[in-house]
Amino acid sequence: MARLHHLIPALIAASAHAGELTLEMKPFFITHSFAATALPEETTSIQLDADAWSDFKIIEIVDHGGSVKKNQPLIVFDAGEIDKKIADTRHSIAGQELSIAQAGLELLTLEKTVPEQLTRLRRNAETAAEELKYFVETKRKTLEESAAQSLKRQEQLLYSYQEELKQLLQMYEADDLTENTEEIILQKQRDAVESAEFALRMETLDHRRTLEVSLPRQHISLTERRDDTALQLDKGQQDLPRSIELKRIELTGLKTALERNRESLSKLEKDRSLFELKAPGDGVFYYGSIDSGKWTTGELIKTLVPQGKPPVHKTLATFIPNKANLIAYAFLDQASARVLVAETQGIAILEGREDVPIPVTLKSLATTPNPDQTYTATFSAEWPESPAMVAGQSLRIQITSYSSEKSLSLPNKAFKFGPKGWTVEVKLADGKTEQRVVTRGRSSEESTEITAGLEAGQVVIVP
Known part of the structure; x- marks a missing residue:
């Protein structure tokens, strides 16, 4: 246990010095690697x-x-259905052309006959109205008077025959003798009276029918004829001109349909040429x-x-x-696109043939991003004879955007950003450390160049 207590300070010291880095001047460069595809310009x-x-x-x-x-031929398509459609369309156009000719003739006929029909209708209406007016104002009274006069004549004729018969009877009765001739004359007169009586009865019936039936019926008939002809005129004045306009609309519609059908045929015939792409x-x-x-x-x-x-x-x-001509297309991220310039050179590696470096030169670089936030770049290349390049092959391009033969640099994790700007932790001569403000230069994915604030030989603590 005592031996462990002696090892702990040593372990701590070793850990503290494991992150120390002594600054020295050495080459610094920034490289970019990205995928590309060989594709034709034309x-x-x-x-x-x-x-x-x-x-x-x-x-x-x-x-x-x-x-x-x-x-x-690159692609050949089955043209059976479109050929049928073209034939049907041509047949339809032929029928439409005949329909247009017929409709045009009908329109000319209507334009000529409608005014004539309107004139006839107007004349019929005027005639019917005049006949009714004449009947009411003149003819009916005349017919009534004529019927009365005919009845009166029959009455007078009967009276005349009756008087003649009466006188003959008186005359023959005075002679006290009636001869055969006289009897014949009397019978003849009696027949005349009888015939006149019958004629009067018939005339009376005719007179009554004329007044009660024929004249009212004729009045109704003339009134109906006047109303009918007026209605026909009113209807004709609306329908007949409308029939001309409808025929014009029909003709216009037929012409429009024909034009559309012709356009359709033209498009179909144009599309027919696509059935064999060469x-x-x-x-x-x-x-x-x-x-x-x-x-x-x-x-x-x-x-x-x-x-x-x-x-x-x-x-x-x-x-x-x-x-x-094949060129290499690449899609760069913003970091790469902002630092690369035209004519920058690099190498491309064909996947599977890393032993054959291909010199490439940046020819164009978009200044605005694509919707996927990439920037389109094109590279010319000195393609090898072997392996032969074909369109669509994948490449990996390596290119250097910045290089310096002698620079101070530190790993990116050694830098901290604070109120004073970028700082690094520097080890002093007495073993202590302090935060030192530095000026950064260019950065790569792993390290950053230092342009001011530090010197070669200084020791920096790297976390």
Whole structure:
């Protein structure tokens, strides 16, 4: 136990001096390491920019990474359904053109006949009104007088025949003898009286019917005709001009539908050209999109098979010309992007071939961040002949943004920030320590350069 008590101070002293670091001038540099991808500068996106058709079913497709020649089909789609649709649309257009011609003829006919029909309706209404007015004001009274006069004539005729018969009877009775001739004359007169009596009865009936039935009925008929023709005129004045306007609207609608159908046919015929996508030149065919330094495929790649139905208006694949220059694309964090400048040089390592360093030079660096808070950078490279580089291969770029042959530096954990600024704990000659204010220079992930406040040979306590 006594021996342990003697060891405790020694252990404490050893622990205190384990974090001491003597400052010395030595090289200081800041390096950055980040992933990159080799991609071509020149590409052609392959997509279905269809205006009307959306059902594209693949029959044939070149394998991913396959070499192709100019005008070689890359993707061939089944055109059966669109060919039927185009044929149906053309047939529909032919029918619409006939309908428009017929509607135009009907419109011309209406424009000519409607005014004539309105004139007839107006004339019929005026005539019916005039006939009723004439009947009420003149003709009815005239017919009543005529009926009365006819009845009176029959009464007078009967009276005349009766008087003649009476006189004949008186004359023959005075002779006390009636001869055969006289008897014939009397019988003839009696027949005339009987006929006149019958005619009077008939005329009386006709007179009564004329006054009680025929004239009221004629009045009703003329009134109804006046009302009917007035109604027909009113209806015609509304319906007939409207029929012209409706026919114009119908014709306009037919023309609009025809124009839309023609536009649809034009779009379908344009879309028909997409059913065989050909290579624009000699090159390589890649599935997916290569854009803005990224090669993406996603779920879409599952449709790039025979019988697959890829979506429209999305990049399906990419054509890479044989002469396309490969560059390295990287996406840097803000710390790296703020310190790197154009023409900074470094090396790239092809994953799996760390024994072949590839010289690279920073050519461009975005000044604004992407939505994911990264900054797009491009690097030119001196690509080796072997191993041969192809688009899409992964790289690891190493690049130095700052270097100094002689600098004082400390681990980052040696610094503290307080009211006086950055300080470090310095060991004095008497063994005690004090906080010393320092000026920091550039920093790496592990250490920071000191530009003022300390000298070589001083001892710093590092936690």
